Amino acid sequence: MKFEEKTIDIIRRTHDVKSFRFRRPAGFDYKPGQYILVSLKVEGDMVTKPFSLSSSPTEKNHIEFTKKLTGHPFSNVLDNMKIGDFAVISGPFGKMTFEGEYSKVALLSGGIGITPMISICKYCTDMHSDVDIMLIYSNKTENDLAFKQELDEMMQDNINLKVLYTLTRASESWTGCRERICENMVVRAIPDYKERLFFICGPPAMVKSMEDMLTSMNISGDMIKKESLIGY
Ligand SMILES: Cc1cc2nc3c(=O)[nH]c(=O)nc-3n(C[C@H](O)[C@H](O)[C@H](O)COP(=O)(O)OP(=O)(O)OC[C@H]3O[C@@H](n4cnc5c(N)ncnc54)[C@H](O)[C@@H]3O)c2cc1C
The missing domain is CATH 3.40.50.80 (Nucleotide-binding domain of ferredoxin-NADP reductase (FNR) module)
Structure with a gap:
């Protein structure tokens, strides 16, 4: 699934880690442990990078990913992101998932x-x-x-x-x-x-x-x- 969504919340986790929340679109299902691809305009070009979801599928209203800020161009666009700014997101991807299959x-x-x-x-x-x-x-x-x-x-x-x-x-x-x-x-x-x-x-x-x-x-x-x- 590919969608464009506005940032609805930005949470500072540490001096160099921030979480970005987006409305969870209807039909976007994922498993705990999966990742998404996030595309942003960086210096005029669309750049795409993978990020694990730090939200849980039990959270119905939002999805969240969390970025370690590196000072590099893509990271700086995210660091300067404001609530209401858009990102293009696709996913989910990844096989490192867990839904309670093991005790x-x-x-x-x-x-x-x-x-x-x-x-x-x-x-x-x-x-x-x-x-x-x-x-x-x-x-x-x-x-x-x-x-x-x-x-x-x-x-x-x-x-x-x-x-x-x-x-x-x-x-x-x-x-x-x-x-x-x-x-x-x-x-x-x-x-x-x-x-x-x-x-x-x-x-x-x-x-x-x-x-x-x-x-x-x-x-x-x-x-x-x-x-x-x-x-x-
Ligand atoms: C499945 C998956 C899940 C991921 N989940 C997360 C996540 O949850 N959170 C997260 O923060 N990241 C995650 N990543 C990594 C993420 O996709 C980015 O690669 C990472 O955040 C770095 O991106 P960046 O644009 O900040 O740095 P980039 O510019 O891509 O740089 C990455 C690294 O390359 C080196 N580098 C790049 N340019 C230079 C330069 N000019 N000089 C010296 N060194 C340089 C540095 O060591 C730097 O740390 C995930 C990756 C994968 C594959």
Whole structure:
């Protein structure tokens, strides 16, 4: 489906992350974890880039994608976008989806790779699903933690959702985890990891290293779903 819609809301998530909301057109159905193609006029030309939906299909009135602002031309057009400005959107696309097909899942996310995980967590929470979700969310600093408040609120509403935040360059006051996601952390945080379906999303290098790590932990390929944010 391809449509042109006005921006109805813009939400600043962190110093360099913003979410963009559009009215959800009738008939636009998608699964948690899928992505859209967003086309904008950049320096006179239409430019198209993929973005995971950070909204959940349970949210009937809007769809949302979330952009890490890079200072590059496409990003700057989005950064300067005002409510009422148009974007051309097509989709949905992607196979890294989850609608509760498995009773226990582990989500491994790096940086802006949190976006499809937000869709999955929101969907399961809104559906009152009893799927056991363990999300490990890695970032550099406290200031980079997009959606932390939303995840903390979801954990209040969904006893089956647990989130482990880990920061590789945390300030001294951070009392949480400080490592990159590694085998040791997975074994400690997810002792029943062998019973879980894994989802990985983040920059390509992170996705590759997580996949290699899970393979070395004897997790078979059919228990790993992944989305690499190529271009980021
Ligand atoms: C399925 C999928 C889902 C995605 N979902 C998201 C999402 O939810 N949120 C999100 O933010 N992104 C997402 N992406 C990535 C997104 O599509 C963009 O590629 C990304 O946001 C960067 O776009 P940009 O225009 O800001 O930067 P670009 O100009 O495309 O630059 C991308 C990278 O290339 C390098 N680069 C480009 N130009 C230069 C230059 N002149 N000098 C030096 N380095 C340069 C930089 O490392 C830069 O970070 C997704 C990608 C895929 C494939």
